Amino acid sequence: MTDIPGAMRGAVDLAALAARSRRADSGLATIDEAAFQELAQQSLQRPVVIAFVSSASPQSEEIAREIESAAAAVGVTAAACDVDAQPAIAQAFQIRAVPAAVALVGGRPAPLFQGAATREQIDEVLGQVVAAARQMGAAEGLGEPTGAPQAEPEPPLPPLHQEAYDAIERGDMDAAEAAYDKALRENPKDADARAGRSQVRLMARSRLADPQAVRAAAAAAPDDVDAQLAVADLDVLGGMLDDAFGRLVDLVRVTFGDDRERVRARLLELFDVVDPADARVLRARQALASALY
Template sequence: MNLYGAVDLSALASPRPPATGAGSPGGVPAQPGAGVPGEIVVRVTEATFGETVQRSTQVPVLVDLFSARSGASGQLSPVLENLAREYGGRFQLAQVDVDANPQIAAAFQVQSVPTVVAVIGGQPIPLFQGAYPEEQIRQVLDEVLRIAAQNGVTGVMVPTGEPQDEEPAEPPLPPLHAEALEAIERGDLDAAEDAYTRALKENPGDGEARAALLQVQLIRRVDSDDPEEVLAAAAGAAPGDVTAQLAAADVEAATGRFADAFARLVAVVRATAGDDREQARLRLLELFEIAGPTHPDVAPARRALASALY
C-alpha cells in the first residue's frame, strides 16, 4: 500500500481531526475503540460522501468504486460485503457507483473499475484495482486495520437498532507508560523516549515498553525527512549502501510497508559484511519488534534473514 501521492479529497469534504485522546499519534497503536452507530455496508453518493470522510476519523472506511457495467465489479462487491460483515464492523464498506457519482471518481482518480481505496482519518490510501482473490483481500484488510489502529482510528460500526455492548473498563496504564503517552500527545518525543527507557530499566522484560520505545525512535529518525526523496535516493544507491537503504527501510516501516522494509534490509545483509551487515541485521530485528510477532510478513522475513546470514 502506498501512502504517498494519495488523492486530495478536500473538494468533497474537510474531515475533522480525531478527538483528543482518541488514539496515540506517531504510530503507537491505540486500544480498541467504542461502537460507532451506523450500517456496516452503505451506498454513498456525492451528497453523502462528506459524512463518510468524517466517519473515517472514527472507523476505517473501505471505498468500493464500482460500475454496473463492469463484470469484475459484480464479482468483487459481494466478496467485500461478506468480508465487511465477517469482520464485525471493524471497517465500514462504502459503495460508490462511479457512473452516478463522477465527482467522487474524479477525486480518487479512478482509471478502471472496480477500484478499492481505504480512507483513514480523512486520508485516502489506494489499495487495489480489479477483482482480487479473497485471501489477498483479507491480507490487505488486516494491514488497513493495523495502520488505522496506529493512527487512533479504532471504532467499530454498530448497526442502528442493535444494542451496543458496554465497554469493559480498561486497566490503568503503568505510570511510566502513561507518562510516555502523554509526552507523545504533546509531541515531546524526547520525553516519551526517556519514559519508555526508564520503564525498561525498571522491568527489562516489558515487551510493550520495548516495542513502543523502538516506535518512538523510528518516528524520530524519519520525522524530518522527505519520504519520496529518501526512497528515490535508495533506488539510485547500491544494495550495500547502508545509510541510504536503512533510511528507506525506516520510511517504509513508518508507513506500514513492512514487507518492503524487510526485503530491503535482507538484501543489505546479503550485500554487506562486518559492521555494515550487523547494522542492517540489528535494524531488521528492531522492525520485527515494531511490527509484532503476529504480523504476516515477520515469519517469512525471519526465514529470509536466516538464509542470508547462513
C-alpha cells in the same frame, strides 16, 4: 464488490475527477503517499481509518462517507485512498477490491472489512478499533460509536508507559524513549515497552523526512546503508512491510562487520513495531536467519 480497475495511460478519468470533488465537498481527505506517512505517525496517538474507494464504485464512495460520519462520532481520523490514483498504497495493504477499509493503530495496520458494510457493522468495527487503541495507549480524544456497548474503563497505564505517552503527546521523543528504556531496565520482558520504544524511534527518525527525497537517495545509492535504512523506515510506516523487510534482508546478505550489524539491529527493531504474529514478520525472521547463517 468491484474489482480495482486499471487506468488507461494518458486518459483523463472524468468520473475519478467527479468522485474526488464529492470527497472534497464532504470534507473527507484523499491521501497520497506523503499524507499517508503523516497519518501513520498520527496513528501512534490516535487511530486512523482509511476507506479505499474507486470512481468505478459509487458504493465505495457511499461507504467512505459512512465511515467518515461514524469515525467523527468517536474522534477517529478518517481518510480516503483512491485506488486508481494511489495503486501502491492499495497494493501495500493487499486491497484487491473496493469498498474496503483498514485501520492504523499505534502505527500498525489492521484490516477492517472488504465489501459492503452497514452503518451498524461500521460502528461495531470502529468500537473494536477504539478498544485496541485504548489498550495500546493511542486513544487521544476518542469516544464510543453511537449505539455501541459501553466498554469497561481501561486500567491505567503503568507509570513509565504513561510517562512515555505523555512525552509523545508533547512531541518529546527523547523523553518518551528514555521512559521506555527505564521500563525495560526494570522488566526486560516488557514487550509493550519494547514495541513502544521501537515505534518512538521510528517516528523520531521519519517525522521530518521528505519521502520523495529519501526514495530518490536510496535508488541512486543502493550500497548506501543509511539511505536504505531510511527508505525501509518509510516503507514500514506506509504498511509496505514486505518491501521494507526484504530490502534489509538483502542488505544483510551484501554487508559485513559493523554495517551488517547495524542493518540486522534495525531490522529486529522494525519487527518490534509490527504484531509479532504477523505472517510478514515471521517470513522475514526466517529470511534473516538464512541470510546470517
